Amino acid sequence: MRTAVGGARNDSGLQAVLDAMNPELYAMVVGRQTDNPLEVFQGKRVLHSDIRGGTLERGQWAGLWQTALQRPAPGEKRSAYIHIPFCRHKCLYCGFFQNFCQEELENAYIERLVTELKMHAGSPYLTNPVNAVFIGGGTPSALSPANISRLLAAIRQYLPLSNDYELTLEGRVHDLIPEKMESWFAGGVNRISIGVQSFQTKVRQAVGRLDDRETILKRLEALAGYNQAAIIIDLIYGLPYQSPEIWLEDIAALKTAAVDGWDLYQLNVYENSALKKEIAAGRLPEVAAIEEQAELFAMAHRILSEWAVAQISVCHWAKTNRERNMYNNMAQQGNTMLPFGAGAGGRADGFSLFQERDIKRYMQKIDDGEKPVMMMMTLHESARLHDALKNQLKLGYLDLDQLAASFGPRVRELDVLLALWEKQGLVTRGSGMARLTVAGQFWYVNITQSVLECTNALLHGMGVWEKPKAMQGMAMQGMAMQA
Ligand SMILES: C[S@@+](CC[C@H](N)C(=O)[O-])C[C@H]1O[C@@H](n2cnc3c(N)ncnc32)[C@H](O)[C@@H]1O
Ligand code: SF4
Numbered sequence: 001m002r003t004a005v006g007g008a009r010n011d012s013g014l015q016a017v018l019d020a021m022n023p024e025l026y027a028m029v030v031g032r033q034t035d036n037p038l039e040v041f042q043g044k045r046v047l048h049s050d051i052r053g054g055t056l057e058r059g060q061w062a063g064l065w066q067t068a069l070q071r072p073a074p075g076e077k078r079s080a081y082i083h084i085p086f087c088r089h090k091c092l093y094c095g096f097f098q099n100f101c102q103e104e105l106e107n108a109y110i111e112r113l114v115t116e117l118k119m120h121a122g123s124p125y126l127t128n129p130v131n132a133v134f135i136g137g138g139t140p141s142a143l144s145p146a147n148i149s150r151l152l153a154a155i156r157q158y159l160p161l162s163n164d165y166e167l168t169l170e171g172r173v174h175d176l177i178p179e180k181m182e183s184w185f186a187g188g189v190n191r192i193s194i195g196v197q198s199f200q201t202k203v204r205q206a207v208g209r210l211d212d213r214e215t216i217l218k219r220l221e222a223l224a225g226y227n228q229a230a231i232i233i234d235l236i237y238g239l240p241y242q243s244p245e246i247w248l249e250d251i252a253a254l255k256t257a258a259v260d261g262w263d264l265y266q267l268n269v270y271e272n273s274a275l276k277k278e279i280a281a282g283r284l285p286e287v288a289a290i291e292e293q294a295e296l297f298a299m300a301h302r303i304l305s306e307w308a309v310a311q312i313s314v315c316h317w318a319k320t321n322r323e324r325n326m327y328n329n330m331a332q333q334g335n336t337m338l339p340f341g342a343g344a345g346g347r348a349d350g351f352s353l354f355q356e357r358d359i360k361r362y363m364q365k366i367d368d369g370e371k372p373v374m375m376m377m378t379l380h381e382s383a384r385l386h387d388a389l390k391n392q393l394k395l396g397y398l399d400l401d402q403l404a405a406s407f408g409p410r411v412r413e414l415d416v417l418l419a420l421w422e423k424q425g426l427v428t429r430g431s432g433m434a435r436l437t438v439a440g441q442f443w444y445v446n447i448t449q450s451v452l453e454c455t456n457a458l459l460h461g462m463g464v465w466e467k468p469k470a471m472q473g474m475a476m477q478g479m480a481m482q483a
Pocket of ligand 1: 094095173195196236267269
């Protein structure tokens, strides 16, 4: 839901934009004065911060895609996102589930995915190196060794990987068995991203995860034993039964677990999720409220800041220098991302595109020789500026000097907002540069959305403000993942 206020180009500056807001809108965009910076906002306003461009007519899609592929684009860093829409189990909290694994469907899908990769091989665009490939899901690790080997061979054959390529496979602990791990490494995978969510057996099993703590730690050791890949794990905070004490144990486990880095994600309870239903029916306890989540994040941050680890974004830490995080960095910076597979999202040459989610429709389009596009949009006219703002904030800062040098002096007006957030404890300001505090990092999605909207109001007179709404559980992987 969007609220439009005003509409004329604003020449009197950001202060005038803020002054024109009613108290409710002001609290949503700027936040409220409280003694506790972790409570400045009432809730998460959006799932991913963004200001969309315009929708492109269906009739334009194929032509735009073909034109993009004809551009040589030498020297530009780019990535590919490949989606595997299968899971063996459906976890209660998850917004990414699409289909249960079925052998025949999986074989048929991989066949189409290989065809899709082959479809554009050799086009001028695809003769230059691809730096990073992310095979995400769903659960790519669920694929049989034969199918993943086939897919990896096609990636190497049809995408010209750079010498220093990063090839990530997303998966779960349950699949860390020798015949699978061997097929990944034989196929060139050099980064594995594993959803652990919590090490605590009761917390895991309550939300549909399978393995216990000992199994996770043993299997991560076995994975690391191959000495072939960076190992990254996801943890979620705010799950049912995950008390602050248990969360501290989760964080403590990171120190000795065989991992090279980790993401810490705030639990999103999607409107249509099984988790929401289980809680409503009283079969699971209430999850942490947003202010409790903020405390959990702050606790983790305090501990991690004492360790010899590097925080490489507001939610991502590297324990060793094996973690390069190339794909995420490129996505954050708004580089080209070529999407492949049912439900993948990407971006190329002035537009973003989303592929058919429905697996049958996806396969039919491939059989018809078409790129299976479901929606294509133009990028916003200030997309480059938005990318820079989103990237800096994801890395925990805003450098107005650098932004003004690239995008013009009006960007400096954001300092009005930063000064207010400094008073609220969300940022600290130096000369021309602001850094997110721990509270600012917790609220970075809201902060980014407000910065984008204020910039839009300032530069284009567009007073369009995204209102909070119940979070729908249809997460899209690829470009849209990058808040
Ligand atoms: C696309 S999912 C794939 C994970 C993989 N299939 C697995 O089961 O571990 C990637 C990550 O999104 C995160 N995620 C999924 N649903 C979430 C939710 N409701 N709230 C927060 N994070 C979530 C989880 O940490 C998960 O590991
Ligand atoms: S967390 Fe992973 S395995 Fe579970 S439903 Fe989501 S994508 Fe599938």
